[in-house]
Amino acid sequence: NAGVTQTPKFRILKIGQSMTLQCTQDMNHNYMYWYRQDPGMGLKLIYYSVGAGITDKGEVPNGYNVSRSTTEDFPLRLELAAPSQTSVYFCACQTSGGARGEQYFGPGTRLTVT
Amino acid sequence: QKEVEQNSGPLSVPEGAIASLNCTYSDRGSQSFFWYRQYSGKSPELIMFIYSNGDKEDGRFTAQLNKASQYVSLLIRDSQPSDSATYLCATGDNAGNMLTFGGGTRLMVKP
Secondary structure, X not given: OOOXXXXXXXXXXXXXXXXXXXXXXXXXXXXXXXXXXXXXOOEEEEEEEEEOOEEEEOOOOOOEEEOOOOOOEOOEEEOOOOHHHOEEEEEEEEXXXXXXOOOEEOOOEEEEEO | OXXXXXXXXXXXXXXXXXXXXEEEEOOOXXXXXXXXXXXXXXXXXXXXXXXXXXXXXXOOEEEEEEOOOOEEEEEEOOOOHHHOEEEEEEEEOOXXXXXXXXXXXXXXXXX
């Protein structure tokens, strides 16, 4: 099993461009999350989903959109990229059952906006 | 606004010593508490969780929780250079849907 995969690994965007960060999990977990991590900082929750068709905002949703059409995929869309969105983006999943809080993270996407 | 506070460090300890990492949280409704380890350039991985007041031990790791003081700590015994990483404290909401992370403490274990 691959666990949680993210593409691309690295990306440089120009201000005003748009892109989609892909996240796929093969763990059959209902809950999925997008975080951003700025240098030397902790993780900030952008959006999360508790199942296909259900999404909700986290702490820092502005400038981002998500969709969840399947259990496996949870893409994050950046519209009109800004330098403030330069960060490392992590996708994670979590079972809806007993081990709440044990989140499995993908390898991350390092995004630079210039 | 839920907050989880950690000293950013670095915390430097010699090999074989006990490393003590601390975390305070603002939300008294927090029900679950987690320690994640993150090596430089890598993604976080869960190393300990604790739900009840007191101590929980797993190998060289001990998590301690004091809900009255809103304080959670992680002790690492017999610290090894391979323990050098950033340790993230996180609290879970009542529903178990979301985690709030602290900024992390960087630990350096010197041979």
